[in-house]
Amino acid sequence: MVIFSLGIIRGIVGQIVGTAVGLILVTLIRLLMGLPAWKAEPAMIIGALIGAVGFMIGVGALSDWFKWMGGKETPMHHGPPTDKPAWTRYFSVDYNHKVIGVQYAVTGILLVLVAGSLALIFRTELAQTGLQYIEAATFNTLFGMHGIVMIAGILLGVGGMINYLVPLMIGASDMAFPRLNAFGFWINVPGAILVISALFMGGWDTGWTGYPPLSVLAPMGVQAFMLGVYLVGISSIVGSANTLVTVAKMRAPGMSWFRMPIFVWAAVATSIIQLTATQLIGLSFLMVTVERVLGMGFFNPVLTAHAIEVGSPPGNVVLFQHLFWFYSHPAVYVFILPGLGIISELLPVFARKPLFGYKWIALSSLAIALVGFLVWAHHMFTAGMEPFLRIPFQFATMLVAVPTGVKFFSWVGTIWRGKLEFPTPMLFVLGAISVFLIGGLTGPPNGTVTTDLYLHDTYWIVGHFHATMFGGFIFPFFAALYYWFPKATGRMYNERLGKLHFWLILPGFWVQSLGQIAVGLLGMRRRIADYDPALGIQNGHVWITVAGYVIGLSVLVMIYNLAWSARKGPVAAANPWRSRSPEFQIPSPIPEHSYAEAFVITGEPYDYGLPGATYVAMNPSAAPAAAD
Amino acid sequence: MSASAISQAEYEQQESANRLGLWLFFASEAFMFAGLLVARFYLWGDTRPHLDQAVALIITAVLLLSSYSMNRAEVMIAHDDRKGFLNSLLITAALGVVFLIGVIGFEWQGHIRPTDGAFGAVLYGMTGMHALHVVSGIVFIFIVWNNGRKGHYSADRHWGVHACAVWWHYIDLVWVFFYPALYLIGTAQ
Amino acid sequence: MEKKKSSALRQSFNVFLGLAVLTAVEYGVSFIEFPTVALFIIGLFKAGLILNYFMHVGLLWSDGGKHK
Numbered sequence: 001m002v003i004f005s006l007g008i009i010r011g012i013v014g015q016i017v018g019t020a021v022g023l024i025l026v027t028l029i030r031l032l033m034g035l036p037a038w039k040a041e042p043a044m045i046i047g048a049l050i051g052a053v054g055f056m057i058g059v060g061a062l063s064d065w066f067k068w069m070g071g072k073e074t075p076m077h078h079g080p081p082t083d084k085p086a087w088t089r090y091f092s093v094d095y096n097h098k099v100i101g102v103q104y105a106v107t108g109i110l111l112v113l114v115a116g117s118l119a120l121i122f123r124t125e126l127a128q129t130g131l132q133y134i135e136a137a138t139f140n141t142l143f144g145m146h147g148i149v150m151i152a153g154i155l156l157g158v159g160g161m162i163n164y165l166v167p168l169m170i171g172a173s174d175m176a177f178p179r180l181n182a183f184g185f186w187i188n189v190p191g192a193i194l195v196i197s198a199l200f201m202g203g204w205d206t207g208w209t210g211y212p213p214l215s216v217l218a219p220m221g222v223q224a225f226m227l228g229v230y231l232v233g234i235s236s237i238v239g240s241a242n243t244l245v246t247v248a249k250m251r252a253p254g255m256s257w258f259r260m261p262i263f264v265w266a267a268v269a270t271s272i273i274q275l276t277a278t279q280l281i282g283l284s285f286l287m288v289t290v291e292r293v294l295g296m297g298f299f300n301p302v303l304t305a306h307a308i309e310v311g312s313p314p315g316n317v318v319l320f321q322h323l324f325w326f327y328s329h330p331a332v333y334v335f336i337l338p339g340l341g342i343i344s345e346l347l348p349v350f351a352r353k354p355l356f357g358y359k360w361i362a363l364s365s366l367a368i369a370l371v372g373f374l375v376w377a378h379h380m381f382t383a384g385m386e387p388f389l390r391i392p393f394q395f396a397t398m399l400v401a402v403p404t405g406v407k408f409f410s411w412v413g414t415i416w417r418g419k420l421e422f423p424t425p426m427l428f429v430l431g432a433i434s435v436f437l438i439g440g441l442t443g444p445p446n447g448t449v450t451t452d453l454y455l456h457d458t459y460w461i462v463g464h465f466h467a468t469m470f471g472g473f474i475f476p477f478f479a480a481l482y483y484w485f486p487k488a489t490g491r492m493y494n495e496r497l498g499k500l501h502f503w504l505i506l507p508g509f510w511v512q513s514l515g516q517i518a519v520g521l522l523g524m525r526r527r528i529a530d531y532d533p534a535l536g537i538q539n540g541h542v543w544i545t546v547a548g549y550v551i552g553l554s555v556l557v558m559i560y561n562l563a564w565s566a567r568k569g570p571v572a573a574a575n576p577w578r579s580r581s582p583e584f585q586i587p588s589p590i591p592e593h594s595y596a597e598a599f600v601i602t603g604e605p606y607d608y609g610l611p612g613a614t615y616v617a618m619n620p621s622a623a624p625a626a627a628d
Numbered sequence: 629m630s631a632s633a634i635s636q637a638e639y640e641q642q643e644s645a646n647r648l649g650l651w652l653f654f655a656s657e658a659f660m661f662a663g664l665l666v667a668r669f670y671l672w673g674d675t676r677p678h679l680d681q682a683v684a685l686i687i688t689a690v691l692l693l694s695s696y697s698m699n700r701a702e703v704m705i706a707h708d709d710r711k712g713f714l715n716s717l718l719i720t721a722a723l724g725v726v727f728l729i730g731v732i733g734f735e736w737q738g739h740i741r742p743t744d745g746a747f748g749a750v751l752y753g754m755t756g757m758h759a760l761h762v763v764s765g766i767v768f769i770f771i772v773w774n775n776g777r778k779g780h781y782s783a784d785r786h787w788g789v790h791a792c793a794v795w796w797h798y799i800d801l802v803w804v805f806f807y808p809a810l811y812l813i814g815t816a817q
Numbered sequence: 818m819e820k821k822k823s824s825a826l827r828q829s830f831n832v833f834l835g836l837a838v839l840t841a842v843e844y845g846v847s848f849i850e851f852p853t854v855a856l857f858i859i860g861l862f863k864a865g866l867i868l869n870y871f872m873h874v875g876l877l878w879s880d881g882g883k884h885k
Contacts, residue, residue: 071775176645241652249645275652279660287667287753296742296749298667303745310677311817312745319670323663651877674853681844688840696833699871703829707822790873797871804863807840808856812847 005084007092008189011059015190018054022047041220042293044201048194048227055190060093061183076178079592093186095178098590100185101164102488104156105481107185109559111153111192112474116555118146120548122529127545129533139529141203141221145195148208148225152192152232154335154469157477159185159239161338162267164484166243168583168590169261171252171599176245184239191231198224207527209328212299212320215288223292226285236278236334240271252582254601258359261581261605265362266341269369273330273337277373281327284320291315321383325376332465333372336472337365340407340436342480343429347411348606349579350426351418355606357410364403371399378447382456390449397447404440408433419609424498425577428479431506436471438513439464457527460520467513478505478558485562486572490589493569497561504554512547515540580605582616636784643787650791654798661802664754668809671746676814679751680738684811687730688803694723695800702793705776708783714776720796721769724762731759747817754806761799768792832870839863 003009026043030036056062064074078096080086089099090106122142125133134142163181167174175181198204202219215222247268251260287298297307297315348355355361377385377393411433420426442464445451455461478501485493519540524531531537575584582599583590600617607613634642701716735755742752772792775781781789843859846852868874 069771069775071778071780177649180649237653237656241649241656244652245645245649248648249641275656276659279656280663283660283663287749290742290753291749294742294752296752297745298671298749298753300745304743306741307743307745307748310740310744310747311675312677312740312747313671313673313675315746315749316671319667322670323666326663647876651874685840685844689837692833692836692840695836695867695871696829699829699832700826703822703825707825709822794872797867801864801867801872804867805860808843808847808860812843812856813853 005092006088007059007186009091011055011186011189012193014054014056014058015051015193016054017058019047019051021054022050025050041223044220045223045227045289045293048224052187052190052194052231055193056183056186059186059189061179061186063093064179078174093182095174095182096592097163097167097175097178097181098488098594100175100181101160101162103160103185104163105160107188107192108153108156108158108160111149111156113555113559114196115146115149115153116552118142118149120552122146123545123548125529126531127538127542129531129538131530134529136529137203137205140205140207140527141199143527144204144207144225145199148195148229149192150469151208151331151335152188152195152229154473155232155236156188157473158270158334158338159235161263161342161477161480162239162243162270164488165480165583166246166264166267167250168594169264169581170247170250170255171582171595171601172246172250173593173595175242176249177242180238180242184235184242187231187235187238191228191235193228194224194231195228198222198228209324210285210288211324212288212291212317216291216299223289226289230282230285233278233282236274240274240278243267243271244275252599252601256601258362259601259603259605260362262344262355262358262361263338263341266337266344266365269365270334270337272366273334273369273372277327277330279327280323281331284323284327287320287323318380318383318385321380321385322377325379326373329376329379330369330372332468332472333368336436336468337368339432339471339473339476341365342476342483343411343432344407344414345581346425346429346479346483347414348608349577350421350423350429351414352421352609353414353418354604354608354610355410356413356416357406358604358606360406361410364406367403368400371396371403375400375447378452381449381452394447394449398444401440401444408437408440423482423577424493424495424502425479425483427499427502428475428482431502432471432475432479434471434506435467435475435509435513438510438517439467439469439471442467442517455520457525458520459516459524459526462526463513463516463518463520466516470509470513475505481558481562483577484583485565486576487583487588487590489566489569490572491565491567491569492572492576493565494561497557501554501558501561504557505551508547508550508554512544512551515544515547519544580608580615582618585616585618639785639787646787646791650794657798661757661805664750664757665805665809668750668754671750672814674814675817676810677740677747677751678816679740679811680734681811683730683734684807687727687735688807690723690727690730691800691803694720694727695797697723698793698796702786702789705781705786705789706783710776710779710781713781713789714773717769717773717776721766721773724766724769724796728759728762728766731755751810754810758799758802758806761802765792765796765799768795828870832866835866836863839866 023043023046026039026046027037030039067074076095080089081092090103094100121134122139125131125139163175166172198221201221201224204215204218204222204225206215206218206222210222210226247260247264287296290296291298291300297303299317299320300315301317303312303314344355344361374396375393377389378397381390442460446455446461446464482493482498519537520526522537522540523535524537572588574586574588577584582595585599586595601615602617603614605615607615697716697719701713701720704710704713704716736752740748740751742748769792772788775788839859839862843856846855846859849855
């Protein structure tokens with residue numbers, strides 16, 4: 001069977017078989033213990049976990065490790081498969097970081113599309129007061145699903161950029177642990193399948209935050225969602241460890257820490273957060289799981305008679321929020337730091353000027369990551385948290401504005417008196433700065449206790465958050481897609497369609513974000529299916545919904561553009577942007593092993609426009625002239 | 629694991645990358661275990677349940693002994709003493725099993741049940757998560773023991789043994805903090 | 818070779834002995850009135866012993882060095 005030569009098909013079969021095995025196993029154990037044979041939730045949990053293992057076995061991500069356990073060696077195979085078409089490598093386990101990067105990015109775009117479509121459904125519902133198309137319970141599931149699928153999609157997009165770019169930028173032949181890299185990508189697939197399957201298990205009504213006690217009482221969908229997030233979290237942890245080791249151990253000769261491309265700094269900062277904080281969302285979801293299934297009352301304020309007898313204190317729901325936000329606040333920096341790195345990476349190329357304040361930019365990424373660990377409780381000002389924590393967390397939150405301000409200052413300084421060019425990637429970079437400014441300026445009022453007491457859980461927060469995500473991830477991600485598209489495919493995208501994409505999404509997003517902020521101030525609560533017509537915000541909602549459709553349309557334009565150009569576009573030059581970065585000094589598309597010979601770093605990375613400045617000293621045999 | 633096709637310099641370069649990766653994973657896990665400790669202090673404060681002190685002290689001693697024998701195993705293979713290495717590994721695994729029996733067979737049979745409010749949740753959560761890691765360590769030991777039996781490690785090349793040993797010590801390290809947090813700190817109710 | 822091995826084994830035993838004594842001290846300290854800080858400090862000492870002698874954390878910095 002040809003179709004079974006695709007790893008992903010074998011993986012899905014493995015997941016189905018594994019899930020069935022888990023269901024049967026739990027039922028058998030319950031029978032042996034003399035309990036009623038069928039109980040849905042434990043069976044589903046064990047089924048989901050064994051199913052995930054089944055997927056990883058089926059897809060082949062564990063094969064080499066199983067052989068190692070038996071003491072066999074497995075030499076690394078690089079290059080497209082020899083016995084089947086080359087495109088199949090994208091649907092199977094492949095150890096080349098460029099293939100894995102594309103796998104991450106494409107899967108990320110797919111998930112973003114799914115999550116965006118869900119948003120369009122409930123945005124349509126919100127365009128009018130009253131309930132027209134969906135019920136309140138469906139609405140709840142949809143916005144929760146929108147949130148978490150978007151987060152998974154963004155994490156995959158971040159993984160795509162880091163996996164594709166970091167080894168190229170530091171001159172490494174691959175990531176430090178290629179097998180772990182493949183594992184880290186593929187574990188996302190059963191994770192995403194689990195999260196989406198929550199739709200068919202009754203959905204859930206807590207939103208993506210999964211706060212107890214509601215998440216303890218919610219339908220089983222919440223369990224599928226939490227297990228899916230757990231798997232995606234594993235990907236974050238192994239992927240970030242891989243990135244950190246790669247950067248620490250595999251830089252090209254001469255590339256000191258302060259000669260690394262700025263995006264690599266962003267990748268390091270992001271990885272530090274992902275590596276450590278992810279454990280805490282995993283732990284908090286695990287605690288909810290054992291509370292649901294085994295009745296372990298971490299978050300249950302009600303004590304049983306026996307618990308009172310042994311003198312136990314009650315559980316506490318606020319503990320969940322502490323653990324949860326310890327990850328989930330830094331997580332937004334995971335989303336935006338690579339994007340801000342892309343902005344700093346691309347601006348000097350298109351301004352033809354040195355990056356203003358390289359060291360400050362590099363360290364500001366690190367500073368955002370580290371300060372980000374100390375701000376989580378600003379999500380909990382209204383949650384009944386210990387009052388003495390409010391002021392310290394308010395000030396820590398304000399501190400984040402300092403390194404972020406450094407970045408803005410540097411961007412303005414780089415643009416200042418530059419010779420600006422405006423191809424599509426540059427437009428998206430400038431658009432990202434404008435959008436991120438909206439997100440940045442609406443942030444401090446949420447971090448200030450006095451104003452947050454009023455703004456908390458309003459649509460203002462929705463507007464703020466979407467502006468940071470679009471400015472910090474979506475726009476820079478699109479910029480990166482257009483910018484490295486010729487390197488990845490060897491063909492040029494269509495510039496007119498690229499510009500059309502930009503001129504649809506930018507005004508579309510401004511209207512959406514400012515609209516959300518406005519209706520929030522006028523009294524719209526977040527996460528509700530309906531609102532009072534007397535608030536007078538229905539027109540605002542119509543604008544937001546229409547803008548949402550415009551954004552969706554613009555993304556379809558981009559997908560058409562990239563899909564068409566990848567096959568039919570004009571052949572791209574090796575260095576269409578006159579970049580100084582090493583990956584642009586080799587042919588397009590980038591060869592299987594990237595660099596034929598190791599290069600040496602001889603200067604500063606962003607000395608654009610300075611006569612005689614060099615960054616990369618390539619071996620003559622790998623010079624771009626040989627490529628055209 | 630033991631790739632004979634590569635030179636010693638390449639092996640050591642790979643080993644240094646592996647080591648950094650493993651320690652980064654330790655750092656990651658440390659946050660999870662710290663999260664459990666946070667839960668313990670947040671929910672229990674300066675109280676703790678009445679638990680069997682003798683059982684706790686015995687399993688702590690057993691785990692410490694196992695760490696010692698694991699260190700012996702690594703010293704032995706580093707000096708090409710294959711027989712002593714394999715025996716020490718088996719002793720370590722056996723002590724690990726004794727530890728598990730102590731946790732599941734004695735500790736978990738006490739008067740505190742998992743459903744007993746914060747006492748039950750934290751006690752079973754912390755010991756359960758730690759026991760899960762002990763199980764993973766025992767599995768790891770048997771994989772290494774099996775490969776060692778086939779003659780896969782040498783004094784110069786035994787990253788697999790080193791990784792297994794460091795992982796086992798890490799599990800002991802976690803217990804160094806869990807033991808006082810569960811059994812010694814606070815007033816027993 | 819044999820001499821180095823026996824000295825390594827002796828160090829291993831000494832570390833074990835240190836850890837055992839510290840654990841006994843921990844248990845004893847828990848009977849006095851304000852043990853939390855003391856227990857925490859002893860815990861850090863034990864962790865330091867394990868990290869340094871059993872887990873060879875120093876190898877992270879002395880790059881490429883072999884563990885002996």
